[in-house]
Amino acid sequence: MSDGRSTWGENSVKDAPLYLRPRVDPPLASLLGDVPFLHSLVDALGSPLNVLLPEVVAENAERFRAVFRRHHLAGRVYFAHKANRSCALLRRLAACDPAAVGVDVASLAELRHALSSGFTGDRVMATGPKDREFLWLAARVGATVNLDSAGELERLARLVRTYGLGRVDVLARLSGFESDTGNGGAGTRVLSRRSRFGTPVAELGELLTALERHEDSVRLVGLAYHLDTTGLEEKARALERCVLAMDECRARGLAPRAVDIGGGFGVGYVADAGEWERWTTALSESVLGLRPPLAWRGHGYGLRNEGGTIRGTAALYPAHRPVAGPAYLEELLARPAPALGRPPATLLLEHLNDLYVEPGRALVDQCGLSLARVLDVRLTGDGIPLVRLGMNAGDVSLEEHGVLVDPVLIPRGDAAGAPAADGREGGGPDGYGPNGYGPGGDGPVGVHLVGNLCLEADLITRRVVHLPRLPRAGDLLAFVNTAGYVMDFHAHHAQRQPVARTVAVTEEGGARRWCPDEDYWPLTHPQGVPS
Ligand SMILES: *Cc1c(COP(=O)(O)O)cnc(C)c1O
Numbered sequence: 001m002s003d004g005r006s007t008w009g010e011n012s013v014k015d016a017p018l019y020l021r022p023r024v025d026p027p028l029a030s031l032l033g034d035v036p037f038l039h040s041l042v043d044a045l046g047s048p049l050n051v052l053l054p055e056v057v058a059e060n061a062e063r064f065r066a067v068f069r070r071h072h073l074a075g076r077v078y079f080a081h082k083a084n085r086s087c088a089l090l091r092r093l094a095a096c097d098p099a100a101v102g103v104d105v106a107s108l109a110e111l112r113h114a115l116s117s118g119f120t121g122d123r124v125m126a127t128g129p130k131d132r133e134f135l136w137l138a139a140r141v142g143a144t145v146n147l148d149s150a151g152e153l154e155r156l157a158r159l160v161r162t163y164g165l166g167r168v169d170v171l172a173r174l175s176g177f178e179s180d181t182g183n184g185g186a187g188t189r190v191l192s193r194r195s196r197f198g199t200p201v202a203e204l205g206e207l208l209t210a211l212e213r214h215e216d217s218v219r220l221v222g223l224a225y226h227l228d229t230t231g232l233e234e235k236a237r238a239l240e241r242c243v244l245a246m247d248e249c250r251a252r253g254l255a256p257r258a259v260d261i262g263g264g265f266g267v268g269y270v271a272d273a274g275e276w277e278r279w280t281t282a283l284s285e286s287v288l289g290l291r292p293p294l295a296w297r298g299h300g301y302g303l304r305n306e307g308g309t310i311r312g313t314a315a316l317y318p319a320h321r322p323v324a325g326p327a328y329l330e331e332l333l334a335r336p337a338p339a340l341g342r343p344p345a346t347l348l349l350e351h352l353n354d355l356y357v358e359p360g361r362a363l364v365d366q367c368g369l370s371l372a373r374v375l376d377v378r379l380t381g382d383g384i385p386l387v388r389l390g391m392n393a394g395d396v397s398l399e400e401h402g403v404l405v406d407p408v409l410i411p412r413g414d415a416a417g418a419p420a421a422d423g424r425e426g427g428g429p430d431g432y433g434p435n436g437y438g439p440g441g442d443g444p445v446g447v448h449l450v451g452n453l454c455l456e457a458d459l460i461t462r463r464v465v466h467l468p469r470l471p472r473a474g475d476l477l478a479f480v481n482t483a484g485y486v487m488d489f490h491a492h493h494a495q496r497q498p499v500a501r502t503v504a505v506t507e508e509g510g511a512r513r514w515c516p517d518e519d520y521w522p523l524t525h526p527q528g529v530p531s
Pocket of ligand 1: 080082083104127128226262263264265266358359360361362
C-alpha cells in the first residue's frame with residue numbers, strides 16, 4: 001500500500017465525511033421516502049429513470065408570481081423550455097393562469113411542443129437564434145419574437161411581408177451593457193460579460209431606426225436581456241439600463257411596455273452552507289497538496305497550485321445558495337440599483353413597465369429526480385471503491401454544469417444485498433476492509449460513481465462522493481433535483497445504452513400515481529374511474 005493511499009484511507013476514517021447533501025423540500029422528500037415505490041418503478045421501467053412532480057412546477061410559478069404581486073408589477077413568467085424536455089411539466093404550466101404564465105421556446109421543435117401542450121401562441125416567447133421555419137411558425141401563431149440581432153429583424157420583416165403574416169410583436173434583446181460607477185464620470189466603466197446573443201446596447205439607436213423602418217411588419221413591445229451570471233449587481237445594472245432605454249424608445253414615438261430580464265435566478269442544490277464551505281476549502285487544500293485529491297486523477301475543477309498559491313477559478317456552480325429562485329428575483333427588484341440608487345421594482349412601476357422573467361432552472365427546482373441502479377462495486381488501486389451505475393454521465397449531467405451534490409442512497413431493502421440486476425457478481429461488501437473504506441459495508445465511505453459506458457471518461461462524478469455506507473448491487477442512487485438541465489439535456493444513445501424513461505408522479509387523495517411523461521395531462525381522475 002503506497003503512502004498516499006494509506007493517508008487517504010486514514011483521512012476518510014478520521015475526518016468527517018465530506019458530504020454535499022441535497023436540499024430536499026417536502027414533496028420530493030416524501031417521494032424519496034417511498035422506497036418500495038421507487039424500486040418498483042425502476043424494476044418495471046429500467047435504469048436510468050427520471051421522475052417528475054408536475055405539481056411542483058406550478059407551485060414554483062406561483063412563488064414567482066407572488067414576487068410580482070408584492071411589488072404590484074404586471075407581466076408574465078415564461079418558463080425557459082430548454083431546461084427540460086418533459087411534456088408533463090409543460091402541460092402543467094399550460095394549465096396555469098394564461099395571463100401569468102407563458103413559455104420561452106428556443107427552437108422550432110420546442111415551439112411545436114409548447115403549442116401541442118396547450119399554450120396558445122400569444123403565451124409564447126421565441127428566443128435564441130432562429131431559422132426561417134421557426135420564425136414563420138412563431139409569427140403565424142402570434143408568438144412574441146425576442147429578436148436576437150438586427151439581421152434577424154430583417155429576416156423576420158421580409159418573411160412577414162412575403163407571406164402576409166400580419167404584424168408581429170417583438171422584443172429587442174440587448175447585451176454588452178456598460179455604465180460608469182458614478183463619481184461624476186471618473187468611475188470605472190464596467191462591462192457585463194460578453195455574450196454571443198443580443199444587440200449591443202451601443203447599437204440600440206440603429207436597431208430602433210430599423211424597427212421604425214419595419215413598423216408595418218413588427219411592433220416593438222419591449223426590451224430584453226438574459227445574462228448567464230449569478231451576479232446581482234450585473235443584472236441590476238442591465239435592468240436599470242433597460243428602463244432608461246425604454247424611455248428612449250418612447251421619446252422616439254415607439255410604445256414598448258415590458259422589460260424582459262431573462263432567467264438565471266438559480267437553484268440551491270446543497271442544503272447546508274457548512275458542508276459546501278468544508279468541501280470547497282478541502283478542494284483548495286488538496287490542490288495545494290495538503291490533503292489527498294478529492295477527485296479522479298487529482299482533478300482540481302479549474303484550480304491549480306502555483307508555487308504554493310491557489311490560482312484559477314473553480315468551474316463550479318455555487319451549489320449552496322442562500323438566495324435563489326423567487327428570492328433572487330425579490331432581491332434584484334428590491335435593492336437599490338447601482339446608478340439611479342432606487343429599487344428596480346420602483347423604477348419599473350414608475351415608468352409603467354411590465355416585467356417578464358424567463359426562469360428555467362429555478363422554475364423546475366425540486367420538480368424531479370433521476371434514479372440509477374447500482375450494478376456493481378469494486379475496489380481500485382487507489383483504495384476508493386468504484387460504484388458502477390446503470391446510467392452514464394449524459395443521463396445525469398451534474399459535472400457538465402459544475403453542479404456538485406450527493407445522490408441519496410435508496411437501499412434495496414434486504415440487508416444481505418441483492419444480486420446485481422444484470423445477474424452478474426453481487427456487489428456485496430466483502431473485500432472492502434483493508435483500506436479503511438467502509439469495513440463490512442457499514443459507516444460512511446468515499447466512492448467514485450462511474451457510468452455504464454466503455455469509456456474512461458464516463459464518470460458520473462469526478463469527485464469522490466461520500467455516502468453513509470457502501471452501496472450494494474441492487475440499491476438505487478437517487479440524484480435529487482435534476483429537472484433543470486441535468487436529467488435530459490445531454491442524454492444520448494451512445495453504445496445503444498437506453499436513454500432514461502421519464503414518468504410523472506401525482507398524488508390524489510393520499511394515493512401516489514404515476515404515468516409515462518407523455519401520457520400526463522393536467523386532469524384529476526374521476527373517482528372510481530381508472531386512469
Ligand atoms: C437559458 C435561457 C434562460 C433560462 O436560464 P436559467 O438559468 O435556466 O434560468 C432564459 N432565457 C434565455 C434567453 C435563455 O437562453
